[in-house]
Amino acid sequence: MGQARSLAEGIRGDKAAVRALVRELFGGDVEVRKRAADVARRITELDGRLLEPYADELAGLLETLPVEESRTRWHLGLVVPRVARTRMQRLRAARTMSVLAEDESNVVRCSAVEGMGLLALQEASLRDEAEEMIERFLREGTKAMKCRARAVQRLWARSEPRKK
Numbered sequence: 001m002g003q004a005r006s007l008a009e010g011i012r013g014d015k016a017a018v019r020a021l022v023r024e025l026f027g028g029d030v031e032v033r034k035r036a037a038d039v040a041r042r043i044t045e046l047d048g049r050l051l052e053p054y055a056d057e058l059a060g061l062l063e064t065l066p067v068e069e070s071r072t073r074w075h076l077g078l079v080v081p082r083v084a085r086t087r088m089q090r091l092r093a094a095r096t097m098s099v100l101a102e103d104e105s106n107v108v109r110c111s112a113v114e115g116m117g118l119l120a121l122q123e124a125s126l127r128d129e130a131e132e133m134i135e136r137f138l139r140e141g142t143k144a145m146k147c148r149a150r151a152v153q154r155l156w157a158r159s160e161p162r163k164k
Contacts (some may be wrong), residue, residue: 055084060080116152117134
């Protein structure tokens with residue numbers, strides 16, 4: 001985990017390193033792909049703009065990853081919403097988050113609710129769907145899912161314009 005964080009910090013601003021990271025995400029080694037997805041997630045925590053040029057490719061990868069790669073799907077479930085900049089990219093990502101919300105893996109479901117919450121901040125038309133997902137997770141989810149759903153609610157509350 002610490003290594004992923006330091007790699008993400010080292011990659012910042014290095015376009016060749018970002019390209020190499022993306023290549024590894026599409027490589028055949030499942031373990032390397034999982035680690036590369038972790039680094040990508042950490043990069044987007046710092047600055048999602050670095051991976052924005054790859055938004056469509058990353059969305060396609062997330063849509064096609066097998067269920068067995070739950071850790072990679074978890075990481076990319078946060079990366080894809082963070083790098084989606086166009087309305088079409090956000091709507092595509094939202095469809096994927098809806099699918100991931102039904103995944104058998106708890107961590108993947110957690111990333112789905114957080115990802116949908118992030119998308120709804122940028123795309124108002126997704127707010128109702130995101131609210132429904134949050135409410136369902138708060139009612140029926142695991143502790144981790146409830147925690148992520150509450151975190152999205154706090155994020156939304158901080159992003160709302162303050163009334164004077």
